[in-house]
Amino acid sequence: MGKTNKRKASAVDNHKREIEDSIDRDNTNGSLELTKPDSTEEHVNNLEKQKSLDNVIPNSSKNINETELDKNKTEEQEPIVEQFTPPQSAPPPPEYSFKELGIGKWLIDALRAVEIKTPTEIQRACIKPILQGKDVIGGAKTGSGKTAAFALPILNDLSADPYGVFALILTPTRELAIQIAEQFTVFGKSINLKVSVIVGGLDMMEQALSLSKRPHIIVATPGRLADHINSCSDVINLNKLKYLVLDEADRLLTSTFAPDLSVIMDVVPKTKRTLLFTATITSSVLAYFQRKQKEGKEPFVYLSESETKTVSSLDQSYLLVPSYVKDSYLVQLLRDPQFENKSIMLVVNLDIPRDPDEYIHRVGRTARAGRSGKAITVVTENDINLLKSIEERIGKQLDEYKVSEKEVMTILNKVIAARRVSTMNLIDSGFGEKDKTRAKKKRAQKKLLE
Structure with missing residues (x-):
């Protein structure tokens, strides 16, 4: 896996250098800096959250290591529960109709x-x-x-x-x-x-x-x-x-x-x-x-013994891209003629899940009920370790999916301009204010549960 990771990282670096050499700095300077996904919104102290969780799972807060509940910690923590013997699963069912x-x-x-x-x-x-x-x-x-x-x-x-x-x-x-x-x-x-x-x-x-x-x-x-x-x-x-x-x-x-x-x-x-x-x-x-x-x-x-795996009818791959031109690669990916066929169910992970289980949930939206499907995960130079974790979790290596870099360069400026316009439209519609209102509402609700 170590060689695989180096190969993937090297491929991304090569993509990055080629695009940097081709971009007209006068036309695109400053506009290639795409917004990174926000880190997990800073939560209220996990200990306070546990009070609410106890209403759903009684005693779930016992045995928590108090030193781990650092007030500055922003990563979401899975609630820690009492130690107990996991349930024994029923045996595989007969072939009922x-x-x-x-x-x-x-x-x-x-x-x-x-x-x-x-x-x-x-x-x-x-x-x-x-x-x-x-x-x-x-x-x-x-x-x-x-x-x-x-x-x-x-x-x-x-x-x-x-x-x-x-x-x-x-x-x-x-x-x-x-x-x-x-x-x-x-x-x-x-x-x-x-x-x-x-x-x-x-x-x-x-x-x-x-x-x-x-x-x-x-x-x-x-x-x-x-x-x-x-x-x-x-x-x-x-x-x-x-x-x-x-x-x-x-x-x-x-x-x-x-x-x-x-x-x-x-x-x-x-x-x-x-x-x-x-x-x-x-x-x-x-x-x-x-x-x-x-x-x-x-x-x-x-x-089910295979509950942590993804279904065999799902075609899983990754697309290597430089982080600051993800939008252009995404547009080119979606222009692929094969996806005009509505019988092909497609899931695209524009931001790679940080949790492998989240990946399993996301790609599970396709290849359902025995049908075939495709899942493509966009991977940047910063995501190699996350990709490795996913591959280890599902027990297989993802294939590399490629798009035409020449076509990406052709649409680059148009995509940048379209992103700028859509961002301004969101601002004009008050989208950011709605986000703030929702966050404020959540904080008020949590205070009531203290």
Whole structure:
């Protein structure tokens, strides 16, 4: 791997020198300095965050090394939990059909309409326990069918006694929330399923109106749902909620989401069934298992042996670029004629994830349900070690993806000009002020939880 890293770093340096020699300094001086992604926003002291996290994972703050909670530390810390024996996974499931799992004929017909004929491993393992009324922790690689593993039994159950709000699905990103909502809508079309998507970036009033109509399913990000609960709790009636789902639970059960999750947990009934699904099993997810043991109700646990890997149908590669011309390389990458084919699902990591597990989550947005997909990660001279960490985590080396440097040089000035215009438009629209307002709101919320 050492030689590989030197080769990658050297290749980037060569790209950088070639472009520096070709750029007209009079026309581009000062405009090539692209804004680097901000470092993680400085959080409130982790110890304060842990108070909120304890509402979701009791006793999660025990055994914390106080010296590690440095006030100047800006890196987000995963909550440290008590030492305990990890749960034992159920054995691999038999080759059940959807009918043998207990899924109704109407839902099987809906699955066939979208060419889903046989359940995946995680679906075979988890659907029956969910229908039996058990809490479930499911761990499997991204793209293995986890969404259907909880959506199908929820819809099957809902069809027997339809009412709203029946299920609440929480997810860390609005993109994933939209994907989940789309799957619920497709599967539940024949029963006139009502789904409400509650995420940031959309009109609050329209969302409040949607919630007031008591949809069967709510798919939400914690922050926006907590905003609705805090601003007008009468709009959301979760008293009869039957299912609470945490999708990508490893990302939700961290100090970042703790304040918002605390608000939500205060209004959901204790009688709910809780389903946790994730591509990576972390201490926070396992801490939930420990809490359920204390309540005398052990959840069903299934951890796929390949849960940390990415799916084999995913084509993964990296694109080496000089850091200050990333935009031009991105534009040229997206101009590739092969991506005009809508059957090719593509994920581009413009900023390489610092956490390999985050990479697994991101690229999992493609190559789903057995389909092929492509993931390309843009790598600069500063990212070689991060690339190495990802390759070690997924157990394979990424192939190098190349674009025409000649074409990059042709569009360079146009891209720089377009970036300048778009930046000015964002400033004129008050985008920066909105960011400040959201940050101020978050700080105020955290103070209330102290």
